[in-house]
Amino acid sequence: MSRSFGDTILIWALRACAAIAGAVVLLIGCFVLAESIPALASIGLTRFFSDASWHPTQGLYGLLPMLWGTLLATAGAVLLATPLGIAAGVFCNFYAPPPLAKIYRRILELLAGIPSVVYGFWGLMVLVPLIGRLQPPGPSLLAGILVLTLMTLPTIALTADAAIRSVPDDYRRAAAALGLSRFATVRRVILPVAKSGLLTGVILQVGRALGETMAILMVCGNQVQTPRSVFDPIRTLTANIALEMAYATGSHRGALFVSGLLLLGVIVCLVIVADRVAHRRVHV
Amino acid sequence: MSRSTVALGERVATAVLWSAALGVIAVFAWLLVDLAGQGLSRLSFEFLTAAPRNAGRQGGLGPILVSTALILLVCMAVSLPLGLGTAILLAEFTAPTQRFGRLVRRSLDVLAGVPSIVFGLFGNVFFCQVLGLGFSILAGGLTLACMVLPILIRATEEGLRAVSDEHRRNAAALGLSRAATIAHLLLPAAMPGLLAGWILGVSRAAAETAALMFTSGYVDRMPESLLDSGRALTIHIYDLSMNVPGGNATAAASALVLVALLLLCNVASACFASRWLPRRSLAR
Numbered sequence: 001m002s003r004s005f006g007d008t009i010l011i012w013a014l015r016a017c018a019a020i021a022g023a024v025v026l027l028i029g030c031f032v033l034a035e036s037i038p039a040l041a042s043i044g045l046t047r048f049f050s051d052a053s054w055h056p057t058q059g060l061y062g063l064l065p066m067l068w069g070t071l072l073a074t075a076g077a078v079l080l081a082t083p084l085g086i087a088a089g090v091f092c093n094f095y096a097p098p099p100l101a102k103i104y105r106r107i108l109e110l111l112a113g114i115p116s117v118v119y120g121f122w123g124l125m126v127l128v129p130l131i132g133r134l135q136p137p138g139p140s141l142l143a144g145i146l147v148l149t150l151m152t153l154p155t156i157a158l159t160a161d162a163a164i165r166s167v168p169d170d171y172r173r174a175a176a177a178l179g180l181s182r183f184a185t186v187r188r189v190i191l192p193v194a195k196s197g198l199l200t201g202v203i204l205q206v207g208r209a210l211g212e213t214m215a216i217l218m219v220c221g222n223q224v225q226t227p228r229s230v231f232d233p234i235r236t237l238t239a240n241i242a243l244e245m246a247y248a249t250g251s252h253r254g255a256l257f258v259s260g261l262l263l264l265g266v267i268v269c270l271v272i273v274a275d276r277v278a279h280r281r282v283h284v
Numbered sequence: 285m286s287r288s289t290v291a292l293g294e295r296v297a298t299a300v301l302w303s304a305a306l307g308v309i310a311v312f313a314w315l316l317v318d319l320a321g322q323g324l325s326r327l328s329f330e331f332l333t334a335a336p337r338n339a340g341r342q343g344g345l346g347p348i349l350v351s352t353a354l355i356l357l358v359c360m361a362v363s364l365p366l367g368l369g370t371a372i373l374l375a376e377f378t379a380p381t382q383r384f385g386r387l388v389r390r391s392l393d394v395l396a397g398v399p400s401i402v403f404g405l406f407g408n409v410f411f412c413q414v415l416g417l418g419f420s421i422l423a424g425g426l427t428l429a430c431m432v433l434p435i436l437i438r439a440t441e442e443g444l445r446a447v448s449d450e451h452r453r454n455a456a457a458l459g460l461s462r463a464a465t466i467a468h469l470l471l472p473a474a475m476p477g478l479l480a481g482w483i484l485g486v487s488r489a490a491a492e493t494a495a496l497m498f499t500s501g502y503v504d505r506m507p508e509s510l511l512d513s514g515r516a517l518t519i520h521i522y523d524l525s526m527n528v529p530g531g532n533a534t535a536a537a538s539a540l541v542l543v544a545l546l547l548l549c550n551v552a553s554a555c556f557a558s559r560w561l562p563r564r565s566l567a568r
Binding site: 004006007010011013014015016017018019020021022023024025026027028031032034035083084087088090091092095096104106107109110111113114115116117118119120121122124125126150153157181182183184186204207208210211212213214217218238241242245246256257260263264267268270271275 | 290293294297298300301302304305308309311312314315318319322365366367368369370372373374377384385387388390391392393394395396397398399400401402403404405406408409410414430433437461462463464466484487488490491492493494497498518521522525526532535536539542543546547549550554
């Protein structure tokens with residue numbers, strides 16, 4: 001097919017747009033890497049994991065306590081939010097009367113848009129004093145887990161709802177024809193079929209929880225230590241960057257970029273895994 | 285299993301699902317009621333226009349709202365044309381198997397997962413230092429533009445794909461160029477859907493905090509140019525609740541303003557989307 005001159009120009013302009021948009025992520029990777037290389041070279045990768053603690057001014061660059069903080073907060077939040085989110089998705093599709101389900105979805109959409117700083121503020125005002133009364137000091141891993149759970153819940157619920165809704169009606173009819181009860185249909189038929197969609201949603205939320213900064217920063221107490229109980233204050237990798245970027249210089253600054261690079265690497269892996277899971281049709 | 289245990293299990297499942305779903309909503313209601321209780325007394329017209337005094341404990345949000353609006357304006361002015369171009373290319377000119385398109389899509393998927401604090405690190409190096417913009421509204425807006433790009437592109441692409449193929453065939457039969465087809469037929473037909481997606485992009489940018497901490501900065505004076513540092517509403521909430529003793533009431537009031545703005549965005553987006561759906565089905 002021959003193209004008019006205008007169309008040729010248009011296509012090249014569009015390609016330029018797409019090239020720029022596609023290059024942004026490369027640009028981010030390159031700059032974060034470039035800023036980390038001096039620190040990686042002078043400190044060495046292993047010392048980020050072997051140093052006893054994080055005292056950049058005294059030349060100690062151990063990221064492990066904060067890595068534990070990040071992992072535990074994420075794991076706790078995802079473990080709490082996943083069953084609740086899936087329950088909300090099942091509720092919308094099988095239990096709620098259709099008008100209620102419609103309102104419920106709208107509310108979830110609204111909640112998914114609430115800024116993390118607002119969740120953090122509420123956690124600081126309400127949850128932290130409550131936890132402090134239960135077991136001082138209050139700002140703690142538990143507070144972080146609860147706030148992260150709230151933050152990720154609406155999105156997990158919405159993706160679960162979409163995954164469950166996309167199960168072909170045939171499965172429901174077949175289950176009904178077999179005389180399966182409502183809950184048995186959900187548990188034995190619908191959830192297994194929707195598995196890949198549910199899993200993709202959860203993996204993407206793991207990524208979001210790992211990278212969340214503000215809410216965690218506001219409720220976790222920010223002490224660099226490996227937590228021994230859920231009531232211990234923790235500091236996550238993201239909170240560390242937010243707290244210290246303002247005044248860090250030299251290899252201290254470089255070390256912060258290394259932790260950013262670490263986060264970026266983990267997220268890239270998660271996105272690729274999510275992509276694989278989403279495109280593999282899971283049959284049972 | 286006897287019939288009565290099945291019925292009992294079914295009843296328990298129903299009760300658990302209803303209470304989980306309603307419990308989730310109850311927690312969020314608690315959050316919003318708390319915010320309203322703390323902040324409503326501070327809200328007034330003067331609060332929206334006056335300059336903050338005494339580190340924000342008194343006075344209002346005037347300059348902060350202006351800075352926020354400017355940051356969002358910069359963000360959309362850059363990301364909209366870029367996103368629109370990329371989306372048109374992906375939706376209209378790229379077969380799903382084509383390598384360039386697949387590459388761009390994959391890189392956008394990764395970009396969508398990058399944590400906001402990493403955007404902050406990147407923005408600080410690239411826009412503030414390498415491009416020499418310093419802590420400025422421009423640097424903050426550009427950083428956010430990178431962040432919302434994947435959301436805008438996905439929404440625009442979906443909007444364009446939803447336009448019936450009949451339009452495209454009719455235009456081709458009339459001998460219209462692709463450029464003219466897009467400008468005069470496809471974009472107008474998809475417009476309500478595109479607007480809905482773009483508003484969601486704006487609200488995502490307005491909710492962002494961590495990416496702005498070291499790009500647009502904390503200065504709460506009225507900005508005089510785009511190269512001035514300007515404090516976004518989210519940063520204001522963070523600063524008041526963490527660094528200003530006695531700032532909670534103002535923080536709650538600011539959070540209410542932010543949530544109200546986002547709510548407005550969400551309702552507007554839903555209105556556009558619902559206007560669009562009936563027209564789409566008419567076109568079929």
